Amino acid sequence: MRRLVLWVPLCAFILFLAVVAKALYFPAGTAVYSALIGQPMPEFSLPAAMPGRPGLSAQALRQGRPQIVNIFASWCLPCRTEARQLGELARRGLPVVGIAIRDRQEDLAAFLDAFGDPFSAIGADVDRRVQLNLGSVGVPETFIVDGRGIIRYQHIGPITDGDMPAIIAAYEAAQ
Amino acid sequence: MIAEAGLALLWLAAALSLLQLVLGWAALRPGGEAMLRIVRPVAVAQGILVGLAFLTLIWLFLRTDLSVKLVAANSHSLKPWLYKFAGAWGNHEGSMLLWVTVLAVAGGAVALFERRLRQDTLIATLAAQAAIGLGFYAFLLFASNPFQRLTDIPDEGNGLNPLLQDPGLAFHPPTLYFGYVGISIAFSFAVGALVTRDVGPAFARAMRPWVLVAWIFLTLGITAGSYWAYYELGWGGWWFWDPVENASLMPWLAATALLHSVTVLATRAGLRAWTIMLAVVAFSMSMVGTFIVRSGLLTSVHAFAVDPLRGYFILGLLTLYIGGALVLFALRVRHVREGSPFEPVSREGALVANNLLLSVVLGLVFVGTLYPKLAEALGWSVSVGASYFNLVTAPLVILLVVVMALGPMLRWRSDRLKSVTGRAAAPVLLSALTLAALILWAPGIGPLPLLGLTVAPGVALASLMPLLGRNLRRTPLFTYGMVIAHLGIAVSLAGMAADSAFTQERLIALRPGQSTQVGGGFTVRFKAVQPVVGPNWTAVEAELEISRNGGAPFTLRPDARRFFQPPMDTSESSIQTLWDGQFYAALGQSDELGRWQFRLWWKPFVTLIWLGGVMIAFGGLLSLVGRLRRERRGRKIAKGKAKAVPDAVVESHA
Numbered sequence: 001m002r003r004l005v006l007w008v009p010l011c012a013f014i015l016f017l018a019v020v021a022k023a024l025y026f027p028a029g030t031a032v033y034s035a036l037i038g039q040p041m042p043e044f045s046l047p048a049a050m051p052g053r054p055g056l057s058a059q060a061l062r063q064g065r066p067q068i069v070n071i072f073a074s075w076c077l078p079c080r081t082e083a084r085q086l087g088e089l090a091r092r093g094l095p096v097v098g099i100a101i102r103d104r105q106e107d108l109a110a111f112l113d114a115f116g117d118p119f120s121a122i123g124a125d126v127d128r129r130v131q132l133n134l135g136s137v138g139v140p141e142t143f144i145v146d147g148r149g150i151i152r153y154q155h156i157g158p159i160t161d162g163d164m165p166a167i168i169a170a171y172e173a174a175q
Numbered sequence: 176m177i178a179e180a181g182l183a184l185l186w187l188a189a190a191l192s193l194l195q196l197v198l199g200w201a202a203l204r205p206g207g208e209a210m211l212r213i214v215r216p217v218a219v220a221q222g223i224l225v226g227l228a229f230l231t232l233i234w235l236f237l238r239t240d241l242s243v244k245l246v247a248a249n250s251h252s253l254k255p256w257l258y259k260f261a262g263a264w265g266n267h268e269g270s271m272l273l274w275v276t277v278l279a280v281a282g283g284a285v286a287l288f289e290r291r292l293r294q295d296t297l298i299a300t301l302a303a304q305a306a307i308g309l310g311f312y313a314f315l316l317f318a319s320n321p322f323q324r325l326t327d328i329p330d331e332g333n334g335l336n337p338l339l340q341d342p343g344l345a346f347h348p349p350t351l352y353f354g355y356v357g358i359s360i361a362f363s364f365a366v367g368a369l370v371t372r373d374v375g376p377a378f379a380r381a382m383r384p385w386v387l388v389a390w391i392f393l394t395l396g397i398t399a400g401s402y403w404a405y406y407e408l409g410w411g412g413w414w415f416w417d418p419v420e421n422a423s424l425m426p427w428l429a430a431t432a433l434l435h436s437v438t439v440l441a442t443r444a445g446l447r448a449w450t451i452m453l454a455v456v457a458f459s460m461s462m463v464g465t466f467i468v469r470s471g472l473l474t475s476v477h478a479f480a481v482d483p484l485r486g487y488f489i490l491g492l493l494t495l496y497i498g499g500a501l502v503l504f505a506l507r508v509r510h511v512r513e514g515s516p517f518e519p520v521s522r523e524g525a526l527v528a529n530n531l532l533l534s535v536v537l538g539l540v541f542v543g544t545l546y547p548k549l550a551e552a553l554g555w556s557v558s559v560g561a562s563y564f565n566l567v568t569a570p571l572v573i574l575l576v577v578v579m580a581l582g583p584m585l586r587w588r589s590d591r592l593k594s595v596t597g598r599a600a601a602p603v604l605l606s607a608l609t610l611a612a613l614i615l616w617a618p619g620i621g622p623l624p625l626l627g628l629t630v631a632p633g634v635a636l637a638s639l640m641p642l643l644g645r646n647l648r649r650t651p652l653f654t655y656g657m658v659i660a661h662l663g664i665a666v667s668l669a670g671m672a673a674d675s676a677f678t679q680e681r682l683i684a685l686r687p688g689q690s691t692q693v694g695g696g697f698t699v700r701f702k703a704v705q706p707v708v709g710p711n712w713t714a715v716e717a718e719l720e721i722s723r724n725g726g727a728p729f730t731l732r733p734d735a736r737r738f739f740q741p742p743m744d745t746s747e748s749s750i751q752t753l754w755d756g757q758f759y760a761a762l763g764q765s766d767e768l769g770r771w772q773f774r775l776w777w778k779p780f781v782t783l784i785w786l787g788g789v790m791i792a793f794g795g796l797l798s799l800v801g802r803l804r805r806e807r808r809g810r811k812i813a814k815g816k817a818k819a820v821p822d823a824v825v826e827s828h829a
Binding site: 020076 | 459472765
């Protein structure tokens with residue numbers, strides 16, 4: 001028995017070699033997309049970020065129609081540049097909901113005042129837990145969730161005018 | 176000419192390492208004793224030659240000799256001289272040359288100073304060191320030549336990665352490499368001892384100082400690297416579980432375990448196979464780390480230009496050395512006798528527990544670092560982040576620290592549980608009081624930081640206990656070393672726990688003239704932004720005036736820097752150290768409305784993390800000096816006795 005145990009380190013090392021040799025031979029891409037595309041939204045329930053307005057939960061994203069979930073923050077400067085595009089989406093009747101990352105109510109109110117408020121609901125994700133569970137690594141990011149709560153699309157970074165057709169198409173495909 | 180001289184030195188050193196291997200092999204065969212005396216000088220000469228080759232490269236960088244490809248690609252005439260100097264190892268080829276230099280210089284040092292090891296084991300050790308060197312010389316000469324010339328000489332160089340242009344970083348890689356590659360000595364000792372079947376207390380006593388030296392450098396290197404990441408990357412964190420950070424942590428964990436198991440082997444002749452295994456694992460982790468960084472297998476801030484061919488080359492070397500050592504281990508170690516038995520409740524018992532815990536932590540870090548690649552090989556996609564590492568390692572580390580506190584209170588061989596609980600009463604009481612105070616006055620701390628803050632004071636007190644009731648002037652230096660190193664762990668733990676329990680963070684966009692509050696009673700006023708020009712960069716610098724509870728204000732000037740060559744934006748944080756923590760400010764981008772993004776933190780007692788790291792290394796140094804002094808005294812006494820005996824004989828005749 002002891003004799004066999006002595007070969008265990010070598011076997012572990014051979015396993016290591018096999019893994020890295022494969023990884024070296026087939027290098028992978030580097031963009032970090034969420035592993036959850038095509039999967040149901042993870043369960044969560046966030047309190048309202050603004051008083052007197054709704055918060056956000058996974059339940060609220062399973063209401064039969066697709067929704068656009070924007071992950072943003074008042075301290076995030078790129079988020080300001082996509083405010084106009086989000087407003088445009090809301091004007092076209094696409095429901096936009098927000099998840100505010102590590103934010104404070106006063107800062108958020110000032111942000112919405114200054115840049116417009118396309119959100120029908122905003123959840124406060126103070127410790128980034130929901131964001132991380134979603135597989136999102138930064139702000140801003142935008143997800144499209146279909147009526148059954150399945151994540152269909154992920155956009156990383158601010159939405160520019162050039163991204164609008166793809167977002168609208170993804171929304172329509174989710175219907 | 177200078178570059179060619181450097182290349183020639185490198186070839187000569189490689190030839191000597193081949194000679195060292197062959198001579199060592201011949202010396203171990205029957206009738207080869209004549210070779211014994213040549214191997215030592217060859218090892219020393221090899222160390223000197225490769226050292227000179229490395230100095231040549233530094234010279235080329237200082238002169239900004241743009242006809243050398245490496246200099247043209249990584250240096251720039253406008254760069255401050257310190258970064259020209261450090262630029263020599265701030266790139267792939269140069270850092271591999273530094274790697275080989277440390278390897279050969281360490282081998283030369285063993286040849287020069289090692290007098291305790293059995294002659295045949297020493298020769299086998301030097302041969303093993305030469306064998307490792309040979310592979311890496313081949314790698315340098317055939318796949319990463321640092322002295323390669325350019326036919327078209329450019330007018331100006333490309334410059335050094337701006338993230339690396341920092342005084343702390345100029346010396347972080349050499350320090351880390353001394354530890355990282357210095358631990359190769361332990362590997363070669365283990366291989367040498369397996370070849371000659373010489374695994375005993377004398378071997379352990381010979382190996383211990385070499386492991387200690389490497390471990391001290393490794394500890395300092397990791398501490399410095401952590402502080403660099405903290406202030407240079409601008410995210411306020413001090414450990415990111417980046418693959419390369421893990422690559423330096425893994426050899427440290429193995430070397431720490433080795434340092435403790437070698438003590439059991441030296442004192443009680445136990446844990447022989449285990450000690451050999453750890454010595455092999457420690458340096459294997461260094462090689463695996465080098466491979467991870469240099470192959471570009473895992474993306475990291477530390478990866479230089481990536482070339483898959485180099486990855487295959489290093490992978491081949493890994494297979495040869497680690498595989499070879501593990502086969503030798505499996506075949507030979509069963510012939511090694513096990514040492515004296517011991518009870519579970521004993522100093523050895525605690526050291527075994529410490530070793531097992533360190534190994535489990537090492538395993539978890541290893542798996543976490545490579546798991547994304549394993550999953551990818553099986554067709555899944557996962558990323559393993561800080562939340563995994565913190566969750567799985569933190570509880571074990573706290574348990575480990577408790578065992579560390581108890582260990583020195585126990586007697587060798589066997590101890591009574593009752594007497595241990597008596598000795599541990601005061602530390603446990605202190606921890607209990609701390610816990611009560613925290614729950615009363617600082618509610619809402621997460622479970623892990625709370626556990627850390629509770630355990631740290633008790634462990635600090637417990638690590639002082641070995642001095643209790645001793646004559647402090649006659650206590651050996653290595654006991655002080657242990658006490659200070661263990662105390663350093665407690666201090667560091669307190670810093671980590673305080674940082675994660677009490678840090679106040681504020682992310683905000685401000686216009687000049689606006690103010691904001693940061694928890695801990697700080698008022699921050701954003702006074703102005705102004706442009707600043709450096710030797711090879713321009714920046715916008717923000718001026719922040721910060722006061723605490725209305726007291727005297729201090730000024731911080733974080734800046735956002737743009738380097739010209741290579742073009743790159745970095746964020747230079749600005750930090751004020753107060754007695755009870757650090758205030759940390761980093762400047763981000765601006766928007767079209769004239770607002771600037773700031774990241775502000777108040778980090779109570781965060782400095783303890785690095786203070787603890789320095790204490791750990793200092794404890795190691797005391798321990799090293801203490802061991803060497805005791806040995807020298809031991810030799811003197813032995814010599815004195817040898818003289819005294821004939822005198823006595825003469826006297827009795829008279």
